[in-house]
Amino acid sequence: xxxxxxxxxAEDFNEWYNQLVLRAELADYAPVRGCMIxxxxxxxxxxxxxxxxxxxxxxxxxxxxxxxxxxxxxFLEREASxxxxxxxxxxxxxxxxxxxxxxxxxVRPTSETVIGHAYARWIQSYRDLPVLxxxxxxxxxxxxxxxxxxxxxxxxxxxxxxxxxxxxxxxAETRQMLDVYTDFAVNEAALPVIPGIKSESERFAGxxxxxxIEAMMGDGKxxxxxxxxxxxxxxxxxFDIQFLxxxxxxxxxxxxxxxxxxxxxxxxxxxxxxxxxxVLPPRLAPxxxxxxxxxxxxxxxxxxxxxxxxxxxxxxxxxIRVKLDTREGLTPGFKFNDWEMRGVPLRIExxxxxxxxxxxxLARRDRPGKEGKSVVGREGAIVTIASMLEDIQLxxxxxxRAFRDARLHDVSDYNAFKEAIETGFARVWWDGDAAxxxxxxxxxxxxxxxxxxxxxxxxxxxxxxxxxxxxxxxFARAY
Amino acid sequence: xxxxxxxxxAEDFNEWYNQLVLRAELADYAPVRGCMIxxxxxxxxxxxxxxxxxxxxxxxxxxxxxxxxxxxxxFLEREASxxxxxxxxxxxxxxxxxxxxxxxxxVRPTSETVIGHAYARWIQSYRDLPVLxxxxxxxxxxxxxxxxxxxxxxxxxxxxxxxxxxxxxxxAETRQMLDVYTDFAVNEAALPVIPGIKSESERFAGxxxxxxIEAMMGDGKxxxxxxxxxxxxxxxxxFDIQFLxxxxxxxxxxxxxxxxxxxxxxxxxxxxxxxxxxVLPPRLAPxxxxxxxxxxxxxxxxxxxxxxxxxxxxxxxxxIRVKLDTREGLTPGFKFNDWEMRGVPLRIExxxxxxxxxxxxLARRDRPGKEGKSVVGREGAIVTIASMLEDIQLxxxxxxRAFRDARLHDVSDYNAFKEAIETGFARVWWDGDAAxxxxxxxxxxxxxxxxxxxxxxxxxxxxxxxxxxxxxxxFARAY
Numbered sequence: 001x002x003x004x005x006x007x008x009x010a011e012d013f014n015e016w017y018n019q020l021v022l023r024a025e026l027a028d029y030a031p032v033r034g035c036m037i038x039x040x041x042x043x044x045x046x047x048x049x050x051x052x053x054x055x056x057x058x059x060x061x062x063x064x065x066x067x068x069x070x071x072x073x074x075f076l077e078r079e080a081s082x083x084x085x086x087x088x089x090x091x092x093x094x095x096x097x098x099x100x101x102x103x104x105x106x107v108r109p110t111s112e113t114v115i116g117h118a119y120a121r122w123i124q125s126y127r128d129l130p131v132l133x134x135x136x137x138x139x140x141x142x143x144x145x146x147x148x149x150x151x152x153x154x155x156x157x158x159x160x161x162x163x164x165x166x167x168x169x170x171x172a173e174t175r176q177m178l179d180v181y182t183d184f185a186v187n188e189a190a191l192p193v194i195p196g197i198k199s200e201s202e203r204f205a206g207x208x209x210x211x212x213i214e215a216m217m218g219d220g221k222x223x224x225x226x227x228x229x230x231x232x233x234x235x236x237x238x239f240d241i242q243f244l245x246x247x248x249x250x251x252x253x254x255x256x257x258x259x260x261x262x263x264x265x266x267x268x269x270x271x272x273x274x275x276x277x278x279v280l281p282p283r284l285a286p287x288x289x290x291x292x293x294x295x296x297x298x299x300x301x302x303x304x305x306x307x308x309x310x311x312x313x314x315x316x317x318x319x320i321r322v323k324l325d326t327r328e329g330l331t332p333g334f335k336f337n338d339w340e341m342r343g344v345p346l347r348i349e350x351x352x353x354x355x356x357x358x359x360x361x362l363a364r365r366d367r368p369g370k371e372g373k374s375v376v377g378r379e380g381a382i383v384t385i386a387s388m389l390e391d392i393q394l395x396x397x398x399x400x401r402a403f404r405d406a407r408l409h410d411v412s413d414y415n416a417f418k419e420a421i422e423t424g425f426a427r428v429w430w431d432g433d434a435a436x437x438x439x440x441x442x443x444x445x446x447x448x449x450x451x452x453x454x455x456x457x458x459x460x461x462x463x464x465x466x467x468x469x470x471x472x473x474x475f476a477r478a479y
Numbered sequence: 480x481x482x483x484x485x486x487x488x489a490e491d492f493n494e495w496y497n498q499l500v501l502r503a504e505l506a507d508y509a510p511v512r513g514c515m516i517x518x519x520x521x522x523x524x525x526x527x528x529x530x531x532x533x534x535x536x537x538x539x540x541x542x543x544x545x546x547x548x549x550x551x552x553x554f555l556e557r558e559a560s561x562x563x564x565x566x567x568x569x570x571x572x573x574x575x576x577x578x579x580x581x582x583x584x585x586v587r588p589t590s591e592t593v594i595g596h597a598y599a600r601w602i603q604s605y606r607d608l609p610v611l612x613x614x615x616x617x618x619x620x621x622x623x624x625x626x627x628x629x630x631x632x633x634x635x636x637x638x639x640x641x642x643x644x645x646x647x648x649x650x651a652e653t654r655q656m657l658d659v660y661t662d663f664a665v666n667e668a669a670l671p672v673i674p675g676i677k678s679e680s681e682r683f684a685g686x687x688x689x690x691x692i693e694a695m696m697g698d699g700k701x702x703x704x705x706x707x708x709x710x711x712x713x714x715x716x717x718f719d720i721q722f723l724x725x726x727x728x729x730x731x732x733x734x735x736x737x738x739x740x741x742x743x744x745x746x747x748x749x750x751x752x753x754x755x756x757x758v759l760p761p762r763l764a765p766x767x768x769x770x771x772x773x774x775x776x777x778x779x780x781x782x783x784x785x786x787x788x789x790x791x792x793x794x795x796x797x798x799i800r801v802k803l804d805t806r807e808g809l810t811p812g813f814k815f816n817d818w819e820m821r822g823v824p825l826r827i828e829x830x831x832x833x834x835x836x837x838x839x840x841l842a843r844r845d846r847p848g849k850e851g852k853s854v855v856g857r858e859g860a861i862v863t864i865a866s867m868l869e870d871i872q873l874x875x876x877x878x879x880r881a882f883r884d885a886r887l888h889d890v891s892d893y894n895a896f897k898e899a900i901e902t903g904f905a906r907v908w909w910d911g912d913a914a915x916x917x918x919x920x921x922x923x924x925x926x927x928x929x930x931x932x933x934x935x936x937x938x939x940x941x942x943x944x945x946x947x948x949x950x951x952x953x954f955a956r957a958y
Contacts, residue, residue, distance in 0.1 A: 030547040031554070031596055032584060040542035040612060047543065063519035064526065068509040069548075069586070069617060069633050070570070075510070088577060091549070093586065095571035096632075097621030105511060107548070107572065107586065118507065118516055133519060137617075138548060142576030153575075154548050 006341075008275045013219040017270060021148045024278050024342050026265065034146035034153035038262070041342065042149075044286035045265060046156065050136060052188045052284065053158065053260060056180045062132045062160060067114050069137075070105040075113040078238040082112065085205020089141040091153075107140040112206060112231065112257055115161045116239030123253060125244045126165050130173070134160040149266035150223070150479050157261035163241060163253040167232070170254035171209075174230040177258040178211040181226035184260075189268055190281040190393060191215045192401040193225055194474060196450025201434045204257075208232035214449045214474065216404040217270040220424040222449045222476035225267050228258035266479070271400050272366075278343025279365050281396050282389040289315060289322040289385060290344045294332045294351035307355045307378060311348065314382045320389070340365060345392050346385065354378075366392050366399070408474075412463050421446040421477055429460030430473035436464055446475045485820075487754045492698040496749060500627045503757050503821050505744065513625035513632035517741070520821065521628075523765035524744060525635065529615060531667045531763065532637065532739060535659045541611045541639060546594050548616075549584040554592040557717040561591065564684020568620040570632075586619040591685060591710065591736055594640045595718030602732060604723045605644050609652070613639040628745035629702070629958050636740035642720060642732040646711070649733035650688075653709040656737040657690040660705035663739075668747055669760040669872060670694045671880040672704055673953060675929025680913045683736075687711035693928045693953065695883040696749040699903040701928045701955035704746050707737035745958070750879050751845075757822025758844050760875050761868040768794060768801045768864060769823045773811045773830035786834045786857060790827065793861045799868070819844060824871050825864065833857075845871050845878070887953075891942050900925045900956055908939030909952035915943055925954045 006023070009016045021027050026042030029035075038046060054064070070093060077083045091107040094100060108114065119131060138156045146152050160177060164170040178195050185191040193213035203210040207229035215225045235241070236252040245251050272279040282288050293308040295301040308324060315322040323344075325335050332349070339347055349361040360381050364372035376384045407424025411417045420426035421444060430451070432440075437448050451473050462469050485502070488495045500506050505521030508514075517525060533543070549572060556562045570586040573579060587593065598610060617635045625631050639656060643649040657674050664670040672692035682689040686708035694704045714720070715731040724730050751758040761767050772787040774780040787803060794801040802823075804814050811828070818826055828840040839860050843851035855863045886903025890896045899905035900923060909930070911919075916927050930952050941948050 028597065028600075031551055031593065032547060032549050035547040035549060037547060037597055038545040040544045043544045044542070046545075063523070065519045065522045066517040066525075066617075066635060068511060068514040068516060069619065070509075070511050070514060072510055090574075090576070091572045091584075092574035093570045094573045095569075095583075097569070097623070098567060104574075105570075114510065117510055121507075138545075140548065144576070156545060 006275065006277065009218055009273075016273075016275070017266075018148065020269065020273060020277055020341075026269075026278075027148045029148070032153065034143060036148055036152045036154065038156070041286060042265065045268075045280070045284060046262060048284045048286065049189070049264060050158070053180075053184055054136075056184060057134050057158075057160065060132075060176060060180065062134045062162075064135060065133050066135055066137065067111050067118065069108055071108050071111075071114045073104045073106050075117065076106060078113065079206045079234055081234075082206035082238075086110070086141075089143065091140045091142055108137075109139055109141045110257075110259075111135070111139075111159055111161065112235050112255075113239070116235045116241055116255070119161075119163050119253070119255075120239050120241045123163060123241055123243050126246055129163060129165045129243060129253065130169060131163040132160075132173075133162070134158055147266075147479075149262050149269070151263075155261050155263070157259050160256070160258045162256045163236070164255070165243065165245065165251075165253070167254050170232075170256050171230050174209065174211060174228045174256045174258070177256070178213065178226075178228040181213050181228065181258075181260055185213055185215065185225055185264075186397065188281065188283045189264065190397040190400060191225065191267055191271055192397060192404055194450065194452050196452040196474065198450055199434070199437060199448045199473075201437055202448060204229045206231060206234050208234065212450055214476075215267050215271060216407060216425060216476075217267065217479065218273065218403075219270070220407050220422075220476075222425065222474075222478040223263065223267050223270070224449070224478065225264055226258070226260040229256060231255045231257060272396055273343070274368065276337070276368060277341035279396065280343035280345060282345045282393045285343065285345050286321065287323045287342070287344045288320055288389055289346045289348060290339045291322065291324045291348045291350065292332055292335050292339070293324070293326065294349060300352040303352055303355050304350050307360070308350045311350070311360065311378070311381060315385065318382065318386065320386065336363075340368070346388060348385070362388060364388065364392055366396050412461070414463065417446075417463060417475070418444055421475060425449070425474050425476045427472055427474050428463040429469050430471050431462035431465050431467045431469035440464070440475065444477075446477050449474045449476050449478060485754065485756065488697055488752075495752075495754075496745075497627065499748065499752060499756055499820075505748075505757075506627045508627070511632065513622060515627055515631045515633065517635070520765060521744065524747075524759070524763060525741060527763045527765065528667075528743060529637070532659075532663055533615075535663060536613050536637075536639065539611075539655060539659065541613045541641075543614060544612050545614055545616065546590050546597065548587055550587050550590075550593045552583045552585050554596065555585060557592065558685045558713055560713075561685035561717075565589070565620075568622065570619045570621055587616075588618055588620045589736075589738075590614070590618075590638055590640065591714050591734075592718070595714045595720055595734070598640075598642050598732070598734075599718050599720045602642060602720060602722050605725055608642060608644045608722060608732070609648060610642040611639075611652075612641070613637055626745075626958075628741050628748070630742075634740050634742070636738050639735070639737045641735045642715070643734070644722065644724065644730075644732070646733050649711075649735050650709050653688065653690060653707045653735045653737070656735070657692065657705075657707040660692050660707065660737075660739055664692055664694065664704055664743075665876065667760065667762045668743065669876040669879060670704065670746055670750055671876060671883055673929065673931050675931040675953065677929055678913070678916060678927045678952075680916055681927060683708045685710060685713050687713065691929055693955075694746050694750060695886060695904060695955075696746070696958065697752065697882075698749070699886050699901075699955075701904065701957040702742065702746050702749070703928070703957065704743055705737070705739040708735060710734045710736060751875055752822070753847065755816070755847060756820035758875065759822035759824060761824040761872045764822065764824050765800065766802045766821070766823045767799055767868055768825045768827060769818045770801065770803045770827045770829065771811055771814050771818070772803070772805065773828060779831040782831055782834050783829050786839075787829045790829070790839065790857070790860060794864065797861065797865065799865065815842075819847070825867060827864070841867060843867065843871055845875050891940070893942065896925075896942060896954070897923055900954060904928070904953050904955040906951055906953050907942040908948050909950050910941035910944050910946045910948035919943070919954065923956075925956050928953045928955050928957060
């Protein structure tokens, strides 16, 4: 890590983000344009995200599997809107084993098609339903403008694919997984997301309904952090996924798909990060606590290391992810900056005077400077540490929620709308159509992020058409 | 699952394997030739394998990361023997986003090149060494003859890649990871593998030394179940991975790589499986115990289910992976066959008479029929179950070892050699060269599997050249 300062977020949010990702060693650029290397620190964060999501998927009855990377190109063409949505973004394998292939293969951009093909063979009767499968993998979409974690040619994600006997079951599954994402985002990533439904123009290519969770980044822009699609019978018809129902009739299944990707890492960085670097929520942080021993000579070192090692071992024992920073030749100040950059939620400083007094110094990452420092007795410090990690988690969520609420502007005319989206989200009464959405996008670069599930039970006036409506929508510029 | 019988292993080992993989729902064929779908039951087995390996990787100081799927084709060409080894097997992306690419990209067949490129940028000084990174991913090799799990176009694996300051450290790492694989194979998968070093002709393309673990399948053929390569400075020179050493000189790093793949699933099937189906080692089995309640009417059902559910919950509480088979409309006999096919290590039968007598019936998968059945008291059954799972694990290893030892033939002439490889491995005194290996392969289809690390401290006579030698080698036909 270099000691050079990051640009501040106010100076250049974009450059702050790019430099931070590289300098915290979360990710790096790959030799192929737009591809990403996720470095060990970033991958450890992703592994914690995976574990928190996977636990929820399994608790709701889903099983993991693995479907192939390579898909016959013709598969994509079977569902009309799917091919329209994805064909501009495909990476195509045309040569295998030094020979031109008879049929080109695409590197999966998403797996509805190849999974639909399998489900058609696996599902015979209503007894085989529901099928509830998820896979963790990477997918490739030939994006033109890329940004580490947020939009890369290859990205890592999970994609759930389920098949059901009725529309109602498929819709319940779609909503259940949106709830799972919301729960994960709020309670693990400390992201106060807004769950809602997408308008037709923002729908997944091939879905009847797309739900999403939308998060507000530190610059007021929106980021879609997870999506859940009710695919109706579109893919079932395209891939002939039929089942013999209880009534003896053959019927098409109702399918869903839902995904969350490494974009969520970008959201965590942009929501919680500050001008010193990352701020990671304790529940997901690869390192929750770092212990920095401070000593000037061998005697001090022996004294301090005894206390530091003891506390370190206590934390390991109760399952806290802790690092003891014994690197030589680096000043404490350098180490503090280094761990601040990497967003470790809690730092513990132990110097010779602290040992003498029987105390340790705790420094919270979410409250930099004096405000976040406290001195606690060495005996029983473990209890304070554990509860402080919980407190940091909740404080981060509260802070992000306050930030979002302050920038979630209820507006009732187009001028106020234009002002609102300069700093955050515009919440409006909405009765417009796709054409009006397009016009707004062209004029303001803001898109309809979602129709929130949580709607006031009243009637308002559409800010554009002037017609009465019971629906509110959220617009914002988005990543 | 159909009720049709599998072919026996004696009738047709190959067909027994293929049908078993499909019918136990471990894997299925993908629409692209030679590709594989790993179904939930197979993937759950792989997840347990991953967890057991990943724990060992982390305990030896390795971190996980993720490197890109797509590699510029020119990268492969930088290391002469690497390109020679891999170029016939490449899948090549020539089109991205509807445009012909300026430089074709290969779908990674292995990642030494792209990781070498990253290490060259990350490593500056001896302080940055060693770099110890692993990744879990899939790779693509354009194989002509494929077989589920054993050889597929796309397969799942982990690949470790490390960089060191000295040859000695790299060699120690290479050997350490071979030990990790051996420990995993023996103690988790119950596979009595033989660790050894490969001859030059069987070496990884680009390695100075390749070590492997070799397992004997149920038909006496060999399967290479994991490899660990000392890459010398070959990739460091090709990708300019240099570091400033303590003495102020810039030097090339010494690198290693090591991998284990979904082939290991094939090994587990072929070593432990019997004519009834899979037999899974308890430590890796997705389901360790299945409880089959037996009842003919509602009264019996209530009685039996109370006992079965209670025992089920006791097992869940102590962390046993258990399934309670409450499927309706299937006979107990059908369920027994079904779970036998799927290799669940222990089956528990509970009928109304058992409840009356206060007992349950345990049936071990590794000892089919009467021999493996025992009746134990319902009270305290949990203790018997836990220790029986351990016993099954050890018994499976002992059985596989006895099988292997009986077919590991020490032979001293070519005729005995030819006979030996019809049923198993031939262990010989060896002083031959690559030309002689080639001749043996052409004449017998047997290859030099490895020079075992464990060598007798004596002098023998090479079975082909007649020259004295201190080296024994193992030859076999291989998957």
